[in-house]
Amino acid sequence: MEDYNELIQQRFKKLAEIRESGIKPYAGKFDATTSAQALNDGHQAASKEDLEKNRVTVSIAGRIVALRSFGKACFAHVQDGSGRIQLYFQKNTLGEEAFFLFKKLDIGDFIGVKGFLFRTRTNELTIEVESFVLLSKSLRPLPEKWHGLTDVEIRYRQRYVDLIVNPEVKNVFVMRTRIVQAMRTFLNSRGFLEVETPMMQSIPGGATARPFKTHHNALGMDLYLRIAPELYLKRLLVGGFERVYEINRNFRNEGISTRHNPEFTMLEFYMAYADYRDLIAMTEEMISSIATDVLGATEIEYEGQKISLAAPWKKVTYLDSLREAGVPEEVLSDADKAREYAKKAGATLKGGEPLGKLLNEVFEAKVEPNLIQPTFVTDYPTDISPLSKRRDDDPRFVERFELFVMGREMANAFSELNDPVDQKERFQKQVAEREAGDEEAHQMDEDFIRALEYGMPPAAGEGIGIDRLVMLLTGSSSIRDVILFPQMKKEK
């Protein structure tokens, strides 16, 4: 931490003076009768004369965010959890002693005030303060009032300051909470049960990604932070839960970018006796209803582009999406031609990739960036979908879709593979890829196979990246703007 500068030292001095005068600079509770927003909303229609005729006495607590001082009077704004309201302090009203303490206050201090409402000459609803208490002395200066705080490093590292001075930042996080609430309401109303499954797993499964490793001392065993809850949620299907979901953190030991944070939040839900087609309809309904709940609209703008979340959304099969992007037919079924084509498209290949993986390189380069309006891409190659059920008509493809908006993957869903023999073979294939050097390939999970051998009902499951959904709905271009405390390097 840096040394205390002159401004901070001045405030420590004021703190000492306040203590010397027998006043507690860090008080206990304060009973506010109202909030800034309640006052502004509730007295919108009250005229200057109304307020003079029928005096409204209020008490409110908050942080001083602006001070405009005259000799024997002062205007201030306090900010509470709901908004801001102006205060007016007069020496005549407060008395000598209280006015002396008032002079020791700084921007940033928390105070509780009692007073009555009036309107100023400029008609701003204001509290004339009759008495006040210092609730908490602030020792550090807040950023200036014109430009506020824009340094992104300070904004992320000291999010508390960002939240104090940038109301739109706070609003994004309020919206995030509302989005998640709307999601829970949607799922709960359809009979889904929210559950919690292990964050620490001895075999990190359910996704292709590199995990964080940790160690349990008493058990003497390595554990991994989960990369997905999928395999545990499916064990619950085996156990008889028919509709379950989990909204929680996943951890992936990979690069950090404007779209990736090492810990991020996913919704995963599983629905017995359904297939991926049911989830297409449900996803359209869920996301458009969340948008309506939270934004009051299904038309949004993201990074200058208008996006319509009104159902129905475009659907295209994986192969057709490649065809539409101009990929020649022979590339779609020939691994050698696909390899050549993927290379030309700029993919970095290690060699030995199966056709599905090669096609996916092409897909990511040629198709994904152009999926601006919500689009379901269906029927993925089996090679890159080790947990999905095969299509009856063509086992090279699975019953799976991904949802793309703004060229980004928003959801991934499939009919769950419930054939233990097929699942075991797929794991074995993954293990082989792992042994061939693919660190992200699945490991064998014997217990999961055992669970499937007891019998898992046919089911469909889906994952939706909450952070990315929040980005979309709040117009945020960086994932760090929708995560309160994004991961940063250690401060020096």
Add this chain to the structure above:
RNA sequence: GGGCCGUUAGCUCAGCUGGUAGAGCAGCUGACUCUUAAUCAGCGGGUCGGAGGUUCGAUCCCUCCACGGCUCACCA
């Protein structure tokens, strides 16, 4: 991890060709009882991200390092 860019007062930013740093806000002192970017007068505040190097002299040029941003790779 690679490439590009950035880091100057508490905050937001200037700083020319290399000659040891400025503004606004915030702060302090004083004036001021309806301001809201309050106003007026005065004052203080800097390891110019860090360490080396070049130079008579470095905020400025070079090297390395740290942190951040964008981007590519990896991925969701």
